[in-house]
Amino acid sequence: MRRGALALSAVLLVSPGLADDGPAPTWVEQARSGAGALGSQLKQALQTAMADGGPVAAIDVCRIQAPEIAADVSSRRLQVGRTALKVRNPDNTPDHWETRMLEAFEQRLANGEDPAQIEIFAIRNEAGRRYGHWMKAIPTQGLCTACHGTELKPEVAEAIDTAYPQDQARGFSVGDLRGAFSVEIDLDSD
Numbered sequence: 551m552r553r554g555a556l557a558l559s560a561v562l563l564v565s566p567g568l569a570d571d572g573p574a575p576t577w578v579e580q581a582r583s584g585a586g587a588l589g590s591q592l593k594q595a596l597q598t599a600m601a602d603g604g605p606v607a608a609i610d611v612c613r614i615q616a617p618e619i620a621a622d623v624s625s626r627r628l629q630v631g632r633t634a635l636k637v638r639n640p641d642n643t644p645d646h647w648e649t650r651m652l653e654a655f656e657q658r659l660a661n662g663e664d665p666a667q668i669e670i671f672a673i674r675n676e677a678g679r680r681y682g683h684w685m686k687a688i689p690t691q692g693l694c695t696a697c698h699g700t701e702l703k704p705e706v707a708e709a710i711d712t713a714y715p716q717d718q719a720r721g722f723s724v725g726d727l728r729g730a731f732s733v734e735i736d737l738d739s740d
């Protein structure tokens with residue numbers, strides 16, 4: 551997502567869990583609430599669109615509303631988005647750090663960890679500024695398989711192919727890691 555050109559120079563802190571490490575910093579709470587807002591607004595838009603017009607109509611809603619809602623819940627200081635190892639929208643392609651974290655999430659899921667608990671945060675230095683980076687796993691649910699599952703209806707597959715000719719985000723089963731919320735906060739900005 552976004553800030554792709556900036557090379558990651560140093561990771562100061564990587565915390566795989568929270569319970570053992572005391573309370574999370576304030577910026578982590580802000581990241582959680584930004585991602586929570588994106589997740590709940592998106593899910594509501596998706597459910598309404600699926601009920602109203604079925605999955606083909608809902609693809610358009612996702613295509614248009616996902617970036618809009620992400621922009622709405624973001625600010626100059628705090629960037630909220632979604633990413634995945636296999637993306638539908640190339641704009642969501644993970645950067646190097648996000649890729650490593652997604653791979654670590656896959657491993658944690660394979661080790662039996664509850665996906666609802668899989669999150670991570672780190673502070674990194676880039677060009678003399680400090681950035682807080684937080685990610686949280688997004689598991690595949692039943693609702694998701696209409697558009698990300700192993701057997702898409704032909705009309706759904708066709709609509710996705712048209713809108714996303716490079717789509718990689720299908721073939722998922724319930725419980726698989728679909729992707730992650732990813733939030734970046736400029737810690738040196740008010």
Ligand code: HEC
Pocket residue numbers: 593596605606608609610612613614616617632633634636637638639640642688689690691693694695696697698719728729730
């Ligand atoms: C109606 C079809 C549809 C359904 C159902 C659906 N998605 Fe998607 N999903 C999309 C589309 C279209 C995109 C690309 C959005 C964009 O252009 O930003 C997408 C993108 C994503 C992304 C961002 C990464 C990427 O691949 O670009 C994630 C994560 C994601 N979906 C997770 C889910 C989850 C979890 C569910 C179930 C709760 C779900 N989706 C249900 C159509 C769908």
